Amino acid sequence: MRARRRRSTTASELAEIGVCEQRVVLQSQYGPRHSAPSRSALERGVEAHNEFLEHARRLQARGNEADRRCFIATTVYGEGFETQALRTLRDQVLLRCRVGVWVIRLYYRVGPAIARYVAKSNCRRAIARIVLKPFVALAALMLLWSDRGE
Amino acid sequence: MANSALFWIFLSCLVLAILALRAARRRRLLIRERRWLPVELSRARLVFAERLFVARSLALAARVDRAYEVDGEIRLVELKTRSRHRVYASDVIELSAQRTALEAATRRRVSRVGYVLTQTPFGERLVHRVILLSSATVTQLVARRAQLLDGIVKPRCTRNARLCASCPYRTECKERRTALFRDGLERKS
Numbered sequence: 001m002r003a004r005r006r007r008s009t010t011a012s013e014l015a016e017i018g019v020c021e022q023r024v025v026l027q028s029q030y031g032p033r034h035s036a037p038s039r040s041a042l043e044r045g046v047e048a049h050n051e052f053l054e055h056a057r058r059l060q061a062r063g064n065e066a067d068r069r070c071f072i073a074t075t076v077y078g079e080g081f082e083t084q085a086l087r088t089l090r091d092q093v094l095l096r097c098r099v100g101v102w103v104i105r106l107y108y109r110v111g112p113a114i115a116r117y118v119a120k121s122n123c124r125r126a127i128a129r130i131v132l133k134p135f136v137a138l139a140a141l142m143l144l145w146s147d148r149g150e
Numbered sequence: 151m152a153n154s155a156l157f158w159i160f161l162s163c164l165v166l167a168i169l170a171l172r173a174a175r176r177r178r179l180l181i182r183e184r185r186w187l188p189v190e191l192s193r194a195r196l197v198f199a200e201r202l203f204v205a206r207s208l209a210l211a212a213r214v215d216r217a218y219e220v221d222g223e224i225r226l227v228e229l230k231t232r233s234r235h236r237v238y239a240s241d242v243i244e245l246s247a248q249r250t251a252l253e254a255a256t257r258r259r260v261s262r263v264g265y266v267l268t269q270t271p272f273g274e275r276l277v278h279r280v281i282l283l284s285s286a287t288v289t290q291l292v293a294r295r296a297q298l299l300d301g302i303v304k305p306r307c308t309r310n311a312r313l314c315a316s317c318p319y320r321t322e323c324k325e326r327r328t329a330l331f332r333d334g335l336e337r338k339s
Contacts, residue, residue: 001228007209007293008204008206008209008210008211009209009210009211009247009295010210010211010213010247010294011210011212011213011243011245011247011248011251012213012244013290013295014210014243014244014247014288014295015240015241015244015247016240017240017242017243017291017294018239018240018241018242018243018297019237019238019239019240019308019313020305020307020308020310020313020317021305021306021307022296022306022307022308022319022326023308023319023323024295024298024299025298025299025305026319026322026323026326027319028299029322030319030322033318034318035316035318037316038316038318041231042257043336044271045230045231048229048231048269049200049215049229050246052215052216052229053199053200054336055179055182055183056196056199056200056216057199058176058179059183059196060181060196060199066288067164072165083338091283092258095222096222129162143314
């Protein structure tokens with residue numbers, strides 16, 4: 001006999017156990033119910049969460065503005081997907097190991113000079129694009145993998 | 151000539167006013183955020199906001215309100231709207247489930263310290279530092295919930311009378327408890 005597959009439990013559903021187990025059982029049998037005060041509290045909560053999210057988005061945008069240290073990629077690709085993918089590679093792979101941190105430090109030293117050199121002609125930009133291609137492909141794969149994980 | 155100059159002055163003033171308004175708004179936002187943000191998160195980077203993480207191996211899904219990265223580890227923040235600045239066991243369970251799901255989905259290290267941010271209807275915010283449950287405990291809770299829903303284990307009731315009084319299932323709960331009590335008496339006799 002095949003085992004019955006249950007859908008994923010959400011964190012808020014699990015938290016209900018900490019309130020009252022009987023309520024968890026009754027809720028699954030009779031469906032969700034809300035009293036008038038709890039409904040208004042729920043609405044207030046949704047409103048507060050929306051505001052909280054809006055603030056977070058603005059803060060993240062500010063953070064990204066300050067985090068534009070992908071010199072060569074920005075020169076070659078601009079603020080496109082490739083630059084974003086390379087930033088992810090930096091944050092999720094390189095920053096996690098000591099060697100990676102050294103590589104980044106070195107890059108921050110020599111990167112601006114290389115970026116200035118590359119920016120001078122289209123031919124140099126094209127060469128840089130070819131050199132960066134494998135790194136961008138790796139970073140894009142990582143992004144895809146992390147999106148699947150979520 | 152004078153009209154053109156006036157037009158340019160007006161336009162410059164308008165642009166300056168818009169920029170000043172935007173700067174003031176941004177500053178207000180930053181001040182509001184700084185007011186509740188704990189010291190250890192003041193230099194942290196906001197990495198996730200309102201993001202869903204699914205740990206398929208545990209059949210657990212969690213939406214994270216905010217996640218900050220500090221010293222290579224992630225710290226979770228959960229917003230709760232309450233009439234009083236209080237933290238409940240359910241908040242700790244929720245944050246712990248978020249931690250387990252995020253760790254399983256991204257394989258990144260998530261701190262055992264979490265933050266519950268309570269917000270009153272007047273907009274006052276207060277942050278509470280909590281110690282989260284281990285992933286093993288969260289897995290046990292997921293299993294217990296499944297057992298409760300399958301009727302394998304008997305559910306425990308809350309001892310909070312106020313919670314019972316406002317519960318939308320109190321009629322059914324009372325009936326069930328009366329029936330259980332009667333069963334017990336019959337078995338004894």
